[in-house]
Amino acid sequence: xxxxxxxxxxxxxxxxTCRIEFGPGRLGRLPELIAATGHPRAFVxxxxxxxxxxxxxxxLKVLNVAGMEYAVHDEISPNPSxxxxxxxxxxxxxxxxxxxxxxxxxxxxxxxxxxALLVGNPDARAADADALWEAADGLxxxxxxxxxxxxxxxxxxxxxxxTAACRKVYLGHASVKPGVALLDPELTLxxxxxxxxxxxxxxxxxxxxxxASRGASPVSAAHATQxxxxxGRALPAAYRDxxxxxxxxxxxxxxHLAGQALTLSGLGLVHGIGHALTAHTGTPHGVALAAVLEExxxxxxxxxxxxxxxTARALRxxxxxxxxxxxxxxxxxxxxxxxxxxxxxxxxxxxxxQLLPSVAAGAVTDPVTRNAPRQPTxxxxxxxxxxxx
Ligand SMILES: NC(=O)c1ccc[n+]([C@@H]2O[C@H](COP(=O)([O-])OP(=O)(O)OC[C@H]3O[C@@H](n4cnc5c(N)ncnc54)[C@H](O)[C@@H]3O)[C@@H](O)[C@H]2O)c1
Ligand SMILES: [Fe+2]
Numbered sequence: 267x268x269x270x271x272x273x274x275x276x277x278x279x280x281x282x283t284c285r286i287e288f289g290p291g292r293l294g295r296l297p298e299l300i301a302a303t304g305h306p307r308a309f310v311x312x313x314x315x316x317x318x319x320x321x322x323x324x325x326l327k328v329l330n331v332a333g334m335e336y337a338v339h340d341e342i343s344p345n346p347s348x349x350x351x352x353x354x355x356x357x358x359x360x361x362x363x364x365x366x367x368x369x370x371x372x373x374x375x376x377x378x379x380x381x382a383l384l385v386g387n388p389d390a391r392a393a394d395a396d397a398l399w400e401a402a403d404g405l406x407x408x409x410x411x412x413x414x415x416x417x418x419x420x421x422x423x424x425x426x427x428x429t430a431a432c433r434k435v436y437l438g439h440a441s442v443k444p445g446v447a448l449l450d451p452e453l454t455l456x457x458x459x460x461x462x463x464x465x466x467x468x469x470x471x472x473x474x475x476x477x478a479s480r481g482a483s484p485v486s487a488a489h490a491t492q493x494x495x496x497x498g499r500a501l502p503a504a505y506r507d508x509x510x511x512x513x514x515x516x517x518x519x520x521x522h523l524a525g526q527a528l529t530l531s532g533l534g535l536v537h538g539i540g541h542a543l544t545a546h547t548g549t550p551h552g553v554a555l556a557a558v559l560e561e562x563x564x565x566x567x568x569x570x571x572x573x574x575x576x577t578a579r580a581l582r583x584x585x586x587x588x589x590x591x592x593x594x595x596x597x598x599x600x601x602x603x604x605x606x607x608x609x610x611x612x613x614x615x616x617x618x619x620q621l622l623p624s625v626a627a628g629a630v631t632d633p634v635t636r637n638a639p640r641q642p643t644x645x646x647x648x649x650x651x652x653x654x655x
Contacts, residue, residue, distance in 0.1 A: 270538070283420045284409070284525055288449040288519060290511060293325065296367070296408070297332035299446050300623070303406040304356015305365040307335040309358045311378035312369040313342045319456045321412055325369055337361045339381075344368065345544070346377040347427040348392035354391070355384035358405075361488035366407045368444070371465065372416030372551070375409055376424025379442040380405050393428055395435035409444035412453045414504075414517040415465025415552060417472060419447040434545065448515055449522055451515040451654065459505055461518075463606035465554030466501040469521035470602065471555045473497060474595075475526035475534040477574035478566060478635040483530065494580040496520030498598070502605040535642055536562045538635030542628030547616040551597070557606040557615060560596050561654045567592040569640040612655045624650045 277577050280612060287295055296568050300308050308329060316322050317340050339354050358366070358381050364386075368378030379394050383404035390398055409419035418424070423438025457465075473493035476486055500516035501633070540564065543554040567574060575591035586594040603609045617625070626647040629635060635642070642650075 267457055275484070276486065277539045280405070280595060281528065283529060286522070287445045287446060290450060290452045290515065292450040293328055293453065294324065295333050295408070296309045297450060299448060300334065300365045300367065301410055303365040303408065303445065305406065307364045308367045309361050309364040309405070310336055310338045310367045310369060311342060311354060311381055312338065312340045313344075313374050314340055316340070316370055316374075316412060321453055321456070322369065323608065324366075324453070326412070342374050342377045342428065344373050344550075345427055346373050346424070347429045349370055349429060350377050350598055351380035351384065351392035351426060354378075354381040354624065358382075358385045359388065364405065366405050367410060368407060369370055369410045369412060371413035372418040375411065375416070375418040376426060378407060379404075379422060380437040381404070381438050382442045382620040383437065384525070392426060393430065393435070395426065395428070395437040399439060400435065401439060404439055404443035407444045408446045408448060410448045410450070411522075413457060413461065414454055414514070414521040415468040417469065417528060418615060419444050419522065420525035437531060444507065445627050447522060448501045449518050449563050450512060451518045454511055454518060455511065455513050457508065457519065458459060459508060462505050462508060463501075463608040464515055464550050464556070466504065466521070466552070466606065467556045467559070467608050468552040469493065469524045469605060470501065470599070471516070471559060472499045472524035472528045472533065473520075473575070474563070474577050474599070475536055475578055476524065476531045478570040478639045479531040479534055479638060481530070481532040481637050482573070486531035489523045489530070490653050491576055491580050493524035493527055494577050495522045495582075497524065498581045498602060501602060505524050505606040533634050534562075534638035535566065535635050535647070538629040538632040538638070539625065539647065541634065542625045542630050543612075543615065543617065544553070545628065546621055546625060549615045553610065554616065556603050557610055557612055558650065558654050560598055560600050561650050563592070563596045563599065564641065565646065565650055566638065566640045567596070573639070582611035607629070612651065617655070622648055622655070626651055
């Protein structure tokens with residue numbers, strides 16, 4: 267098997283993403299990781315759900331023991347908005363020079379990047395996102411993910427809802443790519459099963475779309491293949507028993523590797539459709555992806571044979587008697603998605619038939635779709651959406 271097939275030996279230049287600190291109990295290292303940024307104090311960005319779950323208190327205990335000065339901002343909403351980022355930045359500016367510690371899922375990590383960037387640019391607002399890519403550096407960021415899904419700790423941008431302009435903006439800068447990813451699976455033990463399922467499927471899709479991406483390279487494929495193996499094995503186990511620390515750890519590392527992979531390669535049509543579905547219906551990211559994953563794989567299979575064979579082998583499937591690895595991979599993905607009860611027909615996700623053309627239009631114009639192995643037309647996406655309805 268030779269994979270990836272496209273330009274596999276094309277010249278490459280890849281920067282390492284971030285320092286990884288992984289393992290149960292690693293949260294205890296947080297004070298020294300903050301100090302290593304050159305700032306002796308921390309501005310902690312998080313959300314109310316993590317407060318309620320007791321995760322914020324665990325982190326503050328570690329900072330208190332170390333005698334570190336900090337402030338906490340816990341007002342980030344799911345799918346954060348420019349308003350969330352501006353409000354957080356106003357508080358962070360008042361607190362002054364500090365490392366930003368992002369404690370949460372993708373929503374918090376994304377918002378924290380914007381907050382860190384705005385502190386370095388005192389006159390800017392989150393809605394200036396397009397101009398901020400060339401702006402001054404932001405504060406250094408330490409990422410502490412509490413979901414195993416987005417891989418947002420591997421890149422320097424966030425997807426933020428510009429509520430006034432009714433559009434998603436990419437708010438980011440090289441300086442706010444987290445310098446450290448502190449991956450402590452103990453922090454995910456209390457994640458509710460349905461969130462484990464949705465975020466875990468997000469990670470699986472990252473790995474599969476990365477393998478099949480037009481931007482795939484030997485380096486991204488190495489990360490993605492390992493991610494498929496780890497997420498495929500650990501997700502059903504972590505869903506069945508949320509207190510299984512081994513499964514939580516494997517899922518967390520798998521999701522991180524999938525993040526590394528997608529940051530190098532880009533993604534594809536599952537995300538193109540997923541973004542449009544979430545924008546129109548508010549469906550959580552992972553649930554939107556799961557709704558169309560197998561359908562997109564079937565559509566893409568003619569141009570993704572090598573990627574799907576790699577997926578199937580990473581999932582430890584026996585060679586299919588008819589040699590059809592793509593069909594085997596799609597069957598295995600259906601099984602995982604069924605085991606964590608995350609796939610819903612579109613009609614159950616506040617999607618009407620009248621809405622489908624807008625979703626199809628959004629999916630083909632989303633830049634993420636440009637890396638899809640088989641470029642879809644709008645009528646093809648519409649047909650695919652109807653089959654998932
Ligand atoms: N920057 C990127 O590369 C990137 C990639 C994909 C998605 N995203 C963004 O990430 C966001 C989705 O992130 P997500 O899927 O991680 O969900 P999320 O951050 O929105 O969190 C979902 C819910 O789970 C709760 N939660 C999180 N961790 C918990 C824990 N350990 N225990 C108990 N409750 C917990 C939160 O309080 C929240 O209510 C979206 O805004 C999406 O646009 C960013
Ligand atoms: Fe995703």
